[in-house]
Amino acid sequence: MQQKKNKPIMILGCTSDAGKSLLVTAICRLLANRGVKVAPFKAQNMSNNAAITTQGLEMGRAQYLQAIAAKIVPNIKMNPILLKPSADTFSQVIVNGKVNDEIAQLPWLARKPFLWPEVTKALDSLQNEYEQIVIEGAGSPAEINLRESDIVNMAVALHCNADVYLVSDIDRGGSFAHLLGTWACLSKSEQKLIKGFVLNKFRGDPALLDSAMAWLEEKTGIPTVANIPYYRHQLAEEDSFRLGCKYQKGMLNIALIYYPYASNLDEFDPLLYQHNINLVPVHQNGDLSLFDALILPGSKNSGASLQALRATGLDQNIIQFKKTGKIILGICGGLQILGESILDPLFLEKGSQQGLGLIALKTTLEKDKITQQRQFNYAGEILMGYEIHHGKTYAGAQVKTFIDKSIGWSEDNIYGTYLHGLFEQRCFYNWFMRQIGGLENGLNWAAHTELELDKLADMFEQHGWL
Template identity: 70%
Template structure:
């Protein structure tokens, strides 16, 4: 039997230290070397979900890492997904499906129920792959959360992983972060740390002086990599490269960035085009200068709708519609643009009147529709995914925009339940024709593969593998 490698685990001193990107880089580097590799993150918190081939939800980051590993995305790679739906409430997805019982439990009471699922998924991956690359969450030094930990050192100890601790040096204070995080660990946990990693370094490496030697003298652990600040065109997990304000000479598209906006990574094919400026709208401003508006998905359409009404944006969107410019609503945005959101189970705060810009009525259902979807649209196949609770019916002056159950149009208002549409060049080009832009859509799948290979090359040059 082929000798398996000990799992590699990437932990961070802070959130946004670069853990996800480092795991993605390692997965692609090893896959390009012919290693059968898989990513793993026990628990992710994000409203950016992906749908596997068998219709189950996992975090978008683990989906991308699976693509980097040239492996089929699976719920084994992310058995627990938390989707925030209120300030102190998250929907809990276990093995790809909503678990309402666990969702109602206090945070610290969940471990006894979800830890066995984490163990099972982790060991199945270790058995099936030659190398598993694990991502932690936040920081293992969050002492207040250690009792309920199922994603950081609990996982490292479970599989005796080789752990590498990453610090974002661009923020400053990296050596204090690394030393302090290491000091917060138990002796047993410290023994698993094999190296420190500086990430997002800019400038002359000579400026680091003997700091790495100093850190090794304090801890006995070497700094194994100094990764440069690396600009890429891969989906971000929780932050987005949106513009800040309207720009002259560009196609300015306003995106309603309301609370619980979800699946924002699907707009990356727009963001990475030089002629487009995608601007987040978070308060009531003059929308007349924009060439189009997009209402994205939402984990809580009711709360997002209330935000639009309370800020005055609801009125501004209605005024924008009168200009005749394009408005596109995706999933939750579709529901918000309609006449009514009926919520008989009180999933999102009860019944509400929508913006009334298209005669659609949506009833929220207990069961969520989650599946990958391929449809025939304007004589060509386009691919995407569905992830919604809503069952929508149409009223007067509404025509089918996509297939009967997927999207509708009325005048300049277009709606769809299909996420990922912009990743299809025909849809991107259609959108650009509506706003007077160039039909320069990327072949997004091929673009991602190229970006993953570039990332792996960077890591091979500056990493430790």
């Protein structure tokens, strides 16, 4: 018997960071909990937070989490196009999980003939496999200058005749103007697809909105179907990262070096949400000696990140920190920066340059990108993570193996690895805490995420429209 197919649900936003990703995640988990065979979809994502599938293919971290919310295995069909910014005016283009240098060299408006067939192929395939597709747009559909090249917003909605819900972040202010203005920028055929407006991140008395919602419906003929409260959660964010934290006396303070093109910062969530730990993003010159540990995260452009450290003077702050004897951990690009040199013969990033020289490692950037999930036996437990990098790193004779000889190295108080997702593994989290005198209270992060997803779905069931 053929499965009943429902019209796709599509979440569009008046602005970036309106909460589209979280709402799609909530809907996927809510429907999955109801027994619906559901899958997420986003035609094109722009983010340096990426995930690696079991097939070794690269996709947006948000869609990866949405697939987990839907209780299915993440697949690159759920995000066929991923853009990873590596310079102010350039992004690496990932098509169906693999780097595509040819399309990356094309002007923006010339890409659609090559990318749109991949979008429709992936979406059509998902529609054949699942009862319900929940689609996320990107930015705003009212960007008039981008309509001709659109492959992610109304072009997708029209292709699959989706039921579209337009979301505004009311916490920013101006929501009703945003909703009305965005709706007015759409064509008549596009306006017909809008089934409801959604107010997101609301704090206050909902009764204050009644007259405004009636006014908006009078202008557009479209009802406001939901008022979603400001909701605090511990799920991975697609792009944003908490920058306002400062050193706090009496807590375990960990400095996270926040350079340009820092990537996959969601892997530090297990530190970020621990009540006894203060994770402090550092992006300006200053004394680091009071911190209990230092972390250099991944980077989409290690060369540019290294240059930024030198421009701010943070390079010398990090070098001075080594003298304290406290642990410095570099992950992926951070590992490369800590080493003696980054050789870039193909000029993939900023050309060859000297690293910080804190560990005897030399890295050569190569064209082929390594993307794979990995698993190791570590301290008697299974340690899982993923690799996503261009470089190959070679260690000097004095350098020791860290985790595994193929993935990480250490020298004195400097540790570096290509393995992402370490702090999500309880065994590694507890090892790190032992090094810095913290509590060995690491969580099963996968189980924690499942609980967070169910709580999110419960919130949406109470305040949403489904």
